[in-house]
Amino acid sequence: MRDEKFCRADLICDEKIREIRTRDAAPENAENKNHQEVIDASGKYVVPGLIDIHSHGAVNADASDGDAEGIRRMAAFYASRGITSWCPTTMTLPEDELLSAMHAIRSFAEQESTLDGLYASCLGVHLEGPFLSAQKKGAQAGEHLRKPDLKMLRRLHDASGGRVRMVTVAPEEDADFSFIHEASRLCTVSLGHSAADYETAAGAFAAGASHVTHLFNGMNGLHHRNPGIIGAACEAGATVELICDGLHIHPAVIRMTERLFPGNITLISDSMRCAGMPDGEYTLGGQAVFVNDGKATLADGTLAGSSITLADAVRNVIRFGFPAEQAIRYATSVPAAVIGADDFLGKITEGFQADLLILNEDFEPEVVIKKGQAYRPEQVDCN
Numbered sequence: 001m002r003d004e005k006f007c008r009a010d011l012i013c014d015e016k017i018r019e020i021r022t023r024d025a026a027p028e029n030a031e032n033k034n035h036q037e038v039i040d041a042s043g044k045y046v047v048p049g050l051i052d053i054h055s056h057g058a059v060n061a062d063a064s065d066g067d068a069e070g071i072r073r074m075a076a077f078y079a080s081r082g083i084t085s086w087c088p089t090t091m092t093l094p095e096d097e098l099l100s101a102m103h104a105i106r107s108f109a110e111q112e113s114t115l116d117g118l119y120a121s122c123l124g125v126h127l128e129g130p131f132l133s134a135q136k137k138g139a140q141a142g143e144h145l146r147k148p149d150l151k152m153l154r155r156l157h158d159a160s161g162g163r164v165r166m167v168t169v170a171p172e173e174d175a176d177f178s179f180i181h182e183a184s185r186l187c188t189v190s191l192g193h194s195a196a197d198y199e200t201a202a203g204a205f206a207a208g209a210s211h212v213t214h215l216f217n218g219m220n221g222l223h224h225r226n227p228g229i230i231g232a233a234c235e236a237g238a239t240v241e242l243i244c245d246g247l248h249i250h251p252a253v254i255r256m257t258e259r260l261f262p263g264n265i266t267l268i269s270d271s272m273r274c275a276g277m278p279d280g281e282y283t284l285g286g287q288a289v290f291v292n293d294g295k296a297t298l299a300d301g302t303l304a305g306s307s308i309t310l311a312d313a314v315r316n317v318i319r320f321g322f323p324a325e326q327a328i329r330y331a332t333s334v335p336a337a338v339i340g341a342d343d344f345l346g347k348i349t350e351g352f353q354a355d356l357l358i359l360n361e362d363f364e365p366e367v368v369i370k371k372g373q374a375y376r377p378e379q380v381d382c383n
Contacts, residue, residue, distance in 0.1 A: 004325060004328075004329050004333060004347065005325060006045065006324075006325060007022055008022065009021055009022045011046065011348070011354075011356070013354035013356075013369070013372045014354065014372045015353065015354055015371040015372045016351060016352065016353055016354055016372070017348060017349065017350055017351065017352050017353075017354050018350065019350060020348065020349075020350055037374060039358065039367060039374060041358045041367075043361075044358050044359060044360060044361075044366065045324070045357075045358070045359040045360075045363065046348070046356060046357070046358055046359075047328045047332065047348070047356070047357050047359060048328070048332040048333070048345070048346055048347055048348055048355060048356060048357070049082065049083070049084025049085060049332070049345075049355035049356060049357055049368070049369070049370070050082050050083045050084065050085075050310045050311060050314065050331045050332060050357070051083070051084070051085045051086065051123070051310075051331065051332055051335040051336055051341070051345065051346060052078065052083050052085075052086040052087070052120075052268060052269050052271075052309075052310040052331075052335070053086070053087045053089075053123075053126060053165075053166065053241075053266060053268060053335045053338060053339055054087065054089050054126055054128070054213070054214070054241055054268035054269070054270050055074075055078070055083075055086050055087070055088070055089055055268070055269050055270065055271050055310070056088075056089045056090075056091065056128075056270070056271060056272050056273070056284065056305055057074060057271060057272045057273035057274075057275065057284075058073075058074050058077045058078065058271055058272075058273065058275035058276045058277075058309070059073050059074060059077045059273070059275070059276045059277065059382055060273050060274075060277055060282070061073050061074050061273055062272070062273045062283075062284070063088035063089055063090050063101060063105065063125075064090045064091050064093055064097065064098070064101050064285060065101070065104070066097065066100030066101050066103065066104045067104055068104040068105075068107040068108045068111075070104075071088060071104055071105055071107075071108040071122070072108055072115070072119070073382060073383065074088075074120075075108065075112075075119040075120045075121075075122065076117065076118065076119055076120075076380055076381060076382045077275075077276050077380075077382040078120040078309065078310075079118045079119050079120045079368060079370065079375075079380055080118070080368070080377045080378075080380035080382055081309040081310075081311045081365065081377070082309075082310075082311045082357045082359075082365035082368055082377075083120050083309060083310050083311065084120055084121065084355040084357075084368065084370055085120055085121045085122075085123050085336075085341070085345060085355065086120045086121075086122065086123065087122075087123050087124055087125060087126040087165055087166065087339065088101075088105050088122060088125055088126070089125075089126040089127075089128050089270075090125065090126070090127055090128065090129070091128060091129055091140060091141070091284065091285030091286075092128075092129030092130040092132060092137070092140040092141050092142075092144045092145055092285060093129075093130065093141070093144050093285060093286065094144055095152060095155070095156075098127075098130075098156055099155070099156065099159045102125065102156050102159035102160040102163075103159055103160075105122060105125055105160055105163065106159070106160050106161040106163060108122060109122040109161065109163060110161065117375075117380065117381060118368060118370055118373075118375040118379075118380050119370075121355075121370075122163070123165060123339060123341055123345075124160075124163040124164060124165030124166075124187075124339060125156075125160050125163050125164045125165060125166075126165060126166040126167075126168070127153070127156065127164060127166070127167040127168065128140075128168045128192070128193075128213065129144075129145070129168065129193070129285075130144050130145050130146040131145075131146055131147065131148040131149070131167070131168070131169045131170065131173060131174075131179070132145055132168065132169070132170045132173070132192070132193035132194070133145075133170035133172060133173060133193055133194050133195050133196075135195040136170070136193045136194055136195050136218050136219055136220075137193055137218075138193060138217070138218045138302060138303075138304075139284055139285065139287065139289070139298055139302055139303075139304040139305065140193060140285060141285050141286055141287060144285075147173055147174075148169055148173055148174045148179035148180075148183075149179070150178075150179050150182050150183065153167060153179075153183055153186070154186075157186060157187075164186065164187050165187050165188060165339040165340070166187055166188040166189075166190055166211070166338070166339055167183055167187055167188075167189060167190065168190045168191070168192040168193065168213040169183070169189060169190070169191060169192075169194075169204075169209070170191070170192070170193055170194035170195075170196065171191055171194060171196045171200050171201055171203070171204035171209065172194060172195065172196045172197075172200050173194075174204070177203055177204055177206075177207035177208075180204050180207040180208050180209050181207045181208050183208070184207070184208025184209065184210070185208070188210060188211050188338055188339055188340070189204075189208055189209040189210065189211070190209065190210075190211035190212060190213045190241075191204055191205075191209050191211070191212050191213065191219075191229050191233070191238075192212060192213025192214060192218050192219065193213070193218040193219070194218070194219050194229060195219070195220055196219075196220075196228065196229055197220075197226060197228055198226065198227045198228055198229075198231050198232050201228060201229040201231075201232035201233065202232040202235070202236065204232075205232060205233070205236035205238060206236075209238070210236075210238055210239065210338075211238055211239045211240070211241070211266075211338055212229060212230075212233045212238055212239070212240040212241065213241055214241045214242070214243050214248070214268065214270055215230065215233070215240040215241060215242055215257065216230070216242075216248075216249055216253065217243060217248050217249070217303075230260075233261070234260050234261065237264065238261075238264065239261075239264045239265070239266055239334060239337070239338050240257070240261050240264060240265060240266065241265075241266045241267075241268045241270075242254060242257060242265055242266070242267055242268070242313075243268060243269070243270045243305075243306055243313075244267055244313040244316045244317050244320070245294075245306040245307075245308045245312070245313065245316065246316055247294075247295055247303065247306070248270075248303065248306065251320040251321070254317065254320055255320065255321060255322075258322070258326075263334070264334065265330045265334060266330060266331075266334045266335045266338055267310060267313045267314060267317065267327070267330045267331045267335075268310065268313070268335075269306055269308050269309050269310045269312070269313060270305040270306050271305060271306050271307065271308060271309060272284050272289060272296060272304065272305040272306070272307065274289065274291045274296055274307045275306070275307050275308065275309060276309075276382070277291075277307075279291045279292055279293065279294070282296075284296075284304055284305060289304045289305075291307055294307045294308075295307075310331055311363075311364075311365065313331065314327050314328060314330075314331050314363060315362075315363050315364075317330070318363060324363065332345075332346045332347070333346035333347050334346075353371060354369060354370075354371055354372040355369065355370055355371065356368075356369040357369070365377055368380075
């Protein structure tokens with residue numbers, strides 16, 4: 001996949017992609033001068049490693065737990081599924097618990113390069129709360145919601161070692177948009193869990209917001225007289241997230257979103273600790289979550305996050321009718337751009353980090369390549 005299109009080519013890599021040699025046909029024997037390993041990917045898809053910028057948890061661990069070991073297990077699990085980079089995403093919690101989470105994420109990120117084996121890189125933190133609307137809190141804990149607080153954001157940013165990459169905000173809670181304006185200088189500001197009308201959302205985008213957290217979920221729908229966040233985002237050219245588990249959004253609406261936001265869609269998992277686990281009872285942001293046949297809800301039936309991985313989302317949107325190249329772009333180069341990592345990740349481009357996947361005809365990962373090192377998914381220790 002070169003220039004986000006499939007073609008026949010040989011890749012020469014170490015930690016970075018050093019050379020792309022396009023061919024009219026696959027070679028019988030790959031050249032191996034000064035390179036230790038040759039992988040024959042003939043008949044396979046070679047794509048950038050997937051990037052999940054909205055993921056709370058997996059394998060019974062959660063980014064809000066304040067547990068660096070849990071972050072490590074999650075990073076191994078994601079990598080085994082083809083996600084080579086991610087943003088640990090926290091929930092609406094008291095500040096002391098969020099600070100603990102920031103310290104744990106920082107601890108993992110600082111030791112990541114010394115670990116043996118395959119792990120998804122921590123690109124930074126996505127704070128999904130606590131600056132949200134009670135009216136559209138969804139599965140967020142209402143008792144811990146806060147008005148947008150720039151000093152608190154900076155405390156969390158400092159605790160993470162400067163790793164806050166994105167913050168989700170309900171713009172109606174930021175009366176003069178001063179928080180959004182200042183926060184956008186620090187990280188990506190995303191609108192979500194909000195009942196904002198069109199005028200408020202448009203003002204927030206003008207103040208510096210540029211992204212929307214799980215479009216359609218946690219906000220008013222698109223009404224012909226009240227276009228709300230969705231209409232304002234479309235006019236502002238914002239990027240938007242979609243949870244493509246087949247439960248949160250109907251496939252027809254996902255296809256419609258492509259017409260509204262062409263090229264600006266980011267696939268996410270919004271996964272919880274139940275990802276990679278059997279059905280049962282789990283927690284999310286201190287609340288009980290019940291998973292039945294992969295569907296996660298609160299006790300009152302409110303739809304919570306998902307039990308999928310980003311790789312599942314990619315396969316789903318292909319099944320929903322998206323071209324494979326487009327689905328992969330929405331899980332690689334677009335999320336990289338959302339969080340400002342598109343200068344080294346998300347594309348098969350000379351000089352970019354050699355984070356790659358070799359996929360079979362069903363778009364399942366057969367080989368995961370992280371900084372030029374190749375791993376089979378079954379070799380990854382997720383314990």
